[in-house]
Amino acid sequence: MEAGHKMALYLVVMAGGRGERFWPLSTSNLPKPFIPLLGSNSLLQATVARMQPLVPLERILISIGKEHEEVARQQLPQVPAENFIIEPMGRDTSACLGFCAIHVEQRDPDGALLALPADHYIGSGDTYLKTIRKGIDNLEGATAVVFGITPTRAETGYGYIQAEKPAVPADAWPVIRFIEKPDAPTAERYVASGSYFWNSGMFLWNNRTLLDLFRKFMPETHKGLCAMRPLLGRSDGEGQLREIFESLPRISIDYGIMEKSSGLRLIPAEFVWDDIGNWASLARALDPDAQGNIAQGSHVALDSNGCILYAQSGTIATFGVSDLVVVQAYGKVLVCSRDKAADLKRLVTALGPQAG
Amino acid sequence: MEAGHKMALYLVVMAGGRGERFWPLSTSNLPKPFIPLLGSNSLLQATVARMQPLVPLERILISIGKEHEEVARQQLPQVPAENFIIEPMGRDTSACLGFCAIHVEQRDPDGALLALPADHYIGSGDTYLKTIRKGIDNLEGATAVVFGITPTRAETGYGYIQAEKPAVPADAWPVIRFIEKPDAPTAERYVASGSYFWNSGMFLWNNRTLLDLFRKFMPETHKGLCAMRPLLGRSDGEGQLREIFESLPRISIDYGIMEKSSGLRLIPAEFVWDDIGNWASLARALDPDAQGNIAQGSHVALDSNGCILYAQSGTIATFGVSDLVVVQAYGKVLVCSRDKAADLKRLVTALGPQAG
Numbered sequence: 001m002e003a004g005h006k007m008a009l010y011l012v013v014m015a016g017g018r019g020e021r022f023w024p025l026s027t028s029n030l031p032k033p034f035i036p037l038l039g040s041n042s043l044l045q046a047t048v049a050r051m052q053p054l055v056p057l058e059r060i061l062i063s064i065g066k067e068h069e070e071v072a073r074q075q076l077p078q079v080p081a082e083n084f085i086i087e088p089m090g091r092d093t094s095a096c097l098g099f100c101a102i103h104v105e106q107r108d109p110d111g112a113l114l115a116l117p118a119d120h121y122i123g124s125g126d127t128y129l130k131t132i133r134k135g136i137d138n139l140e141g142a143t144a145v146v147f148g149i150t151p152t153r154a155e156t157g158y159g160y161i162q163a164e165k166p167a168v169p170a171d172a173w174p175v176i177r178f179i180e181k182p183d184a185p186t187a188e189r190y191v192a193s194g195s196y197f198w199n200s201g202m203f204l205w206n207n208r209t210l211l212d213l214f215r216k217f218m219p220e221t222h223k224g225l226c227a228m229r230p231l232l233g234r235s236d237g238e239g240q241l242r243e244i245f246e247s248l249p250r251i252s253i254d255y256g257i258m259e260k261s262s263g264l265r266l267i268p269a270e271f272v273w274d275d276i277g278n279w280a281s282l283a284r285a286l287d288p289d290a291q292g293n294i295a296q297g298s299h300v301a302l303d304s305n306g307c308i309l310y311a312q313s314g315t316i317a318t319f320g321v322s323d324l325v326v327v328q329a330y331g332k333v334l335v336c337s338r339d340k341a342a343d344l345k346r347l348v349t350a351l352g353p354q355a356g
Numbered sequence: 357m358e359a360g361h362k363m364a365l366y367l368v369v370m371a372g373g374r375g376e377r378f379w380p381l382s383t384s385n386l387p388k389p390f391i392p393l394l395g396s397n398s399l400l401q402a403t404v405a406r407m408q409p410l411v412p413l414e415r416i417l418i419s420i421g422k423e424h425e426e427v428a429r430q431q432l433p434q435v436p437a438e439n440f441i442i443e444p445m446g447r448d449t450s451a452c453l454g455f456c457a458i459h460v461e462q463r464d465p466d467g468a469l470l471a472l473p474a475d476h477y478i479g480s481g482d483t484y485l486k487t488i489r490k491g492i493d494n495l496e497g498a499t500a501v502v503f504g505i506t507p508t509r510a511e512t513g514y515g516y517i518q519a520e521k522p523a524v525p526a527d528a529w530p531v532i533r534f535i536e537k538p539d540a541p542t543a544e545r546y547v548a549s550g551s552y553f554w555n556s557g558m559f560l561w562n563n564r565t566l567l568d569l570f571r572k573f574m575p576e577t578h579k580g581l582c583a584m585r586p587l588l589g590r591s592d593g594e595g596q597l598r599e600i601f602e603s604l605p606r607i608s609i610d611y612g613i614m615e616k617s618s619g620l621r622l623i624p625a626e627f628v629w630d631d632i633g634n635w636a637s638l639a640r641a642l643d644p645d646a647q648g649n650i651a652q653g654s655h656v657a658l659d660s661n662g663c664i665l666y667a668q669s670g671t672i673a674t675f676g677v678s679d680l681v682v683v684q685a686y687g688k689v690l691v692c693s694r695d696k697a698a699d700l701k702r703l704v705t706a707l708g709p710q711a712g
Contacts, residue, residue, distance in 0.1 A: 024673075302706045303696070314687030315710050317380075319703040320696035321680065328689045331670030333682065335691055340659070340676035347675040350658045354671050 007206070008111045009136060011055045012100045015044045015064045015072060015118040016090060020345040021278040023355060024332035025312060033118035034071050037276065038285055039296075044118040045075050050125050051116070054132060059111075061085050061103065063096050088242040093201075094256040095248040098214050098225045104207045106232055112139060113207045115253075120200070121285040123272025135204045135267045138172040143213070143263035145204040146175060148197025149273045154187035157277060157342075159199040159254065162190075163266040175264035178254060197266060199254065200273055217260045224248050279325040279334075280341035282308050293318075297328075308338065330356060363562065364467045365492060367411045368456045371400045371420045371428060371474040372446060376701040377634040379711060380688035381668060389474035390427050393632065394641055395652075400474040401431050406481050407472070410488060415467075417441050417459065419452050444598040449557075449609040451601065454570050454581045460563045462588055468495060469563045471609075476556070477641040479628025491560045491623045494528040499569070499619035501560040502531060504553025505629045510543035513633060513698075515555040515610065518546075519622040531620035534610055553622060555610065556629055574612045580604050635681040635690075636697035638664050649674075653684075664694065686712060 015033040019026035026035045033044040041049065048060060057078055063085045064072045072084060085100055097115055104111050114132070122128050135145040148161045159180055163173035178199065182190060190196035205213075214222040224244045231237030231244075249256075258264065274284050286294045293301045297311030304318040312329035325341050327334040332355075336344065348355045371389040375382035382391045389400040397405065404416060413434055419441045420428045428440060441459055443452060453471055460467050470488070478484050491501040504517045515536055519529035534555065538546060546552035561569075570578040580600045587593030587600075605612075614620065630640050642650045649657045653667030660674040668685035681697050683690040692700065704711045 298710065300703070300707050300710060302703050311689070314689065315707070315712075316689045316691070317703055317707055317710075318691045319700065320693035321691055324677065324680075324691065326689065326691050328684070328687075331684075333667070333670065333672045333684045333689050335672070335674045335677055335680065335682050337676035344675070347656070347658050347673055351656050351671070351673055354654065354656060354673075356671075 007139075008059065008108050009055055010104045010108070010111045010113050010207070011051055011060045012085075012097065012104075012113055012115045013044065013047050013051075013060065013062050013118045014093065014096055014115060015062060015068065016087075016093075016096065017119050020348045021342070023327075023344060023348045023351075024334055025310065025327060025329040027356060029067070030071065031068070031119075032276075034068065034075065037282070037296075038121060042075055043120070043276075044072065046122075047116055047118045047120075048076055048079065050122060050128060051132075054129055055114075058083070061100060063087065063100050065090055088238075088245045090250075091245060091248045092250045093253040094214075094218060094221055094251045095224075095245065097203075097210070097253050098218075098221050098248075099228070099245070101207055101210050101214070102225050102229050103232060105211065106229075109208065111207045112136070112204060113210055114204045115202065117201045117275075119276070121272075121274040121276050123274075123285075127271040128269075131267055131269045131271060134171040138265050138267065139204055139206060142172070142265040143205075143209060143261050144258070144265075145172070146258070146264055146266050147200045147202040147204075147269050148173075148266045149200050149269045151187075151191045151196065151198050154184060154191050155198065156181055156184055156187050158275065160187075160190055160196045161199050161266055162196050163268075165195055172265040172267055175266050178259040197268060198273070200269065201254075203253070203258065213257045213261060218249070218251070218256045221248050221251075221256070278341040278344060279308055279310070279327065279336070280338045282310075283338075306338065308341075332356060363495075364415065364464050365411055366460045366464070366467045366469050366563070367407055367416045368441075368453065368460075368469055368471045369400065369403050369407075369416065369418050369474045370449065370452055370471060371418060371424065372443075372449075372452065373475050376704045377698070379683075379700060379704045379707075380690055381666060381683055381685040383712060385423070386427065387424070387475075388632075390424065390431065393638070393652075394477060398431055399476070399632075400428065402478075403472055403474045403476075404432055404435065406478060406484060407488075410485055411470075414439070417456060419443065419456050421446055444594075444601045446606075447601060447604045448606045450570075450574060450577055450607045450612040451580075451604040453566070453609050454574075454577050454604075455584070455601070457563055457566050457570070458581050458585050459588060461567065462585075465564065467563045468492070468560060469566055470560045471558065473557045473631075475632070477628075477630040477632050479630075479641075483627040484625075487623055487625045487627060490527040494621050494623065495560055495562060498528070498621040499561075499565060499617050500614070500621075501528070502614070502620055502622050503556045503558040503560075503625050504529075504622045505556050505625045507543075507547045507552065507554050510540060510547050511554065512537055512540055512543050514631065516543075516546055516552045517555050517622055518552050519624075521551055528621040528623055531622050534615040553624060554629070556625065557610075559609070559614065569613045569617060573616045574605070574607070577604050577607075577612070634697040634700060635664055635666070635683065635692070636694045638666075639694075662694065664697075688712060 017031045019031045162176040291305040293307045295309040298315040299309045300317045303320045306323040308325045309316045310327040323338045325336040373387045375387045518532040647661040649663045651665040654671040655665045656673045659676045662679040664681045666683040679694045681692040
């Protein structure tokens, strides 16, 4: 426990992701982490703010794609300029975290790396930090610590992690296995069992261990990382970095490393968590009015219920409608039935260049 | 017939009206006649353009409220500046037409006055002009000519005019009576009978006869008109004009004069006509797509049907919705069920200052 506290903790905030499911507020130019979905702060800003009590700014790294560097720097002026880790292109979370790991290694070979996605809703900051602290306290002797969300519904859109309840009550549970998105009856069973958790995508490693895992389970990526090491921070290294990065396999860290690793520990998380996969998910993260409407921005909802309204600017007025998503952003208006929100990509495809 | 043609015809386009039922495109600052509801032209512009083959611009008068003078002049640069008849305030159609009548009298004591509302949809320009010409040809010897629309549905939102079918086929039918908005069974009977017509609000008088009708049926207004006569065109007369105008009773020309007049002739109108009372009425004036959606402006309607979409700027995208009115204008968005469109004033009231 003491050792865990002595080890310097580096936070890697992963701000990747697509924009289709939050059109028109979010676009490929401005994916989900960068939009103020739940208030005045973007999810990225909220993620950093939430962790600041635990990690000093100089050890908060922001992993982003080249195309989002400008907006990320604008949104996080407090983060030191050299802490933005710019990916030449997207190669999924394994490449993202391997690239971050060699940056952390350069600063502190003995550091720990906490990876947090930047596009989730977290309900309670205090409980959240307590849970992260439990993870840090349980890292020593583990291959990695994962954070598992106690499921509150039979969600078929998330991955699950099965863990073993300790005989003697303890903060950390041994991980049994990672599970891809289940079907509905299976998800029902998982929720009932008490030993299945939602995979939050939040992971903690000793950074050296993480690089060892790359060597063991993703040797091709590890080779690339080794080749990139001497290029970091060199102004003439960009072209080579790009070339190597491009060659890395597009594989998630879950699939490439976590599912294959033994010795993982899971911290059951007691905070409210949601991946807010689409506009309809906002209903789980924001409080409804008496008619069950969820709203952000200026609006009037008359004889309307169950609607999700988001006005980036101007005003939305609804009258005599139910269960709609209405969004106004950048001069564009979306009106979508709530049950189609998960399928919004189809609309964005139909819009083509009009999607902006 | 020849006499009718010799009499100089003055057109009065009445561009009054409220804005609530076309919020947010229309507002009290920009009522229905001034908005481009059916294309790139406003209804006012379309009304003037439609009549230009029949009436030279120097005899086209535009009757508007003081508050809409600027926008009216902007929209009709071809109309001579002195042809805008500015009402100091709204006092319904009797005051409006009486005020116009003394203007026409000043220019030509022997002129005829054709009054047309500026906020109607007219389906066919050719048939329309033919119908107006029939009216002109039948004015001599009539107290007034009214244009009656052959009803195509049992509309309860319009006034009706009963006329007598001539024994020998003729263009003009003697008017029997004016009827206020009927209930549904009555309207059904009217449509079936063949001798009831929608009151289009389009009237034609010998201007001198019109002033006589004021003297006879609205002596108070007539007295006001006589007092205003010497003030017209005087730069120092504005205050007095305003004072007199304010004292005029708020009564429609239908109620104040037409219903009481005998010797009226009705021209059955064969053109498509609609008063476009609210957003839902657009469905009668514009062609739907294969899914029954009506749209103006940039839009994509995916898995959507029966919707009315109006994008003043930007783009509206609908997905998986039915029978909605969606309007984007001036940064405001309206999403309303079609069957609530006639009641939009309630929403505008609820919006209060947010309605803009």
